Amino acid sequence: MVEQPNWLPKGVDLEKPSAARCYDYYLGGAHNFAVDREFARQVQQIAPNVGELAQNNRAFLRRAVRYCVDNGIDQFLDLGSGIPTVGNVHEIAQRVNPSAKVVYVDNEPVAVAHSQTMLADNPNAAMVHADMLDVDTVFAAPQTRELLDLTKPVAVMMVAVMHFVGDDKQPQEVVRRYTERLAPGSYLGFSHVTGDHYRDELESAVSLYANSTNPLTLRSRGEVEGLLSDLDLIDPGVVYVPLWQPESPEDVWEDPSRSWIYAAVGRLP
Template identity: 60%
Template sequence: MTDPSRLPSDVDLEKASAARCYDYYLGGSHNFEVDRELARKVESRVPHVKPLAQDNRAFLRRAVRYCLRRGIRQFLDIGSGIPTVGNVHEIAQGLDPEARVLYVDNEPVAVAHSRTILADNDRADVVQADLADSDGILGSEQAARLLDPERPIAVMMVALFHFVPDSARPAEILRSYHEWMAPGSFLGFSHVTSDHYPELLQSIIDLYADSSNPVTSRSHDEIRELLTDFELVDPGLVYVPEWRPDTEEDRWQDPARSLVYGAVGHKV
């Protein structure tokens, strides 16, 4: 587990962090007791939360591979979290070592660990910033070095916008990125929902309420409305196990139990 004595000064150890809980669900070691305590409570109410997180991660990998097949060679992963196996740069640079990746997260542990992992990778970097600060992210030195706004890009916003309350104007935030993206770009997007299992999702909402990252559930129609500026590639906005699974084993017997919708949007 991460040693608290070696943390960045702006880490809050009094409240659980969604990024560090997600790291716990994925089997990582960059989390603290406050995170594990919350994660175990979630597990007690939603016993399949670890497979749920792993499946969302698998959706990210499939979305990245789809974009690579469409010729994308630069990626902006916002809300990237703590790096684990199968990160965007590993997938993209595994296919093309020239691919460029910029990670963004506002969680200091995620950013510090990302910097360590990427120290010798001159085609990948990380920015510590909040999603809403699109000007700061897109105007950063790292973005200027790695990303060409004149060329198509894939922006990944996976398991991110359910931490954006309606009061923060999520549609306006997403539109600010859409306006920056060149035609031919793609958006990878996933979001939790209570459409079919409201009790399970409500358990997560209740438990995360006092964390650093409260959860907002949205319906299929509400999520689709957020994505209105994008043309969704087939199969559209579906539960993540149904989004272009690699094998039939990847398609859950009851996809709705994943609690997460996913889509890839195209800026035409």
């Protein structure tokens, strides 16, 4: 048994790595543990640039939120939000619109604890401790009911989370159960790991993640488009993350497929 620090929230499994805590490590954060760092180092042997991949995905989140704000969205639901780091949704949105409302959802106790601390003095943002697959619980949470007006458009962020939802969990139904609660004109920001290129490396990563608390499922571009079939995709559609509305030519990688992740933003008709 691994001895748990006194400050650690109840329910944290330190015997297995957590995707949220590994992602925190890739981004240079400090809210991770030895089991996460050892796992992350194994991933780095497969993908030495995994930190850059994580940063690239985070940059897509920033661009997607800004796009939504620029198009009149002032309320956000961030699913599988993870451990707070620089450039959280409320920071991006409220920098432009201080009255923007943001609800975060995660089931990882460390992510929840640190988010609650960070948001303690922010009346327009809150954390819901729930599994994003439990859609009814997410929408019934007091924080969601208080902050989000579902009669008006909402931007839902599913960034780097749905590849942790296996086919047995009916991912398309999960997406549909969220979008059917939203008003017309709502948006969905979405990113997902794929094996369309660099398949051998990705399969090795899948094997590693099979031993974590968050097994990984690769999906093709066509499968990602299928998950978003109820939405009108914003130009340029489903593309590798460096290609989704880059802010400068330097943002576009020489080989965008090396990012491993597809990204898209869709609008609900």
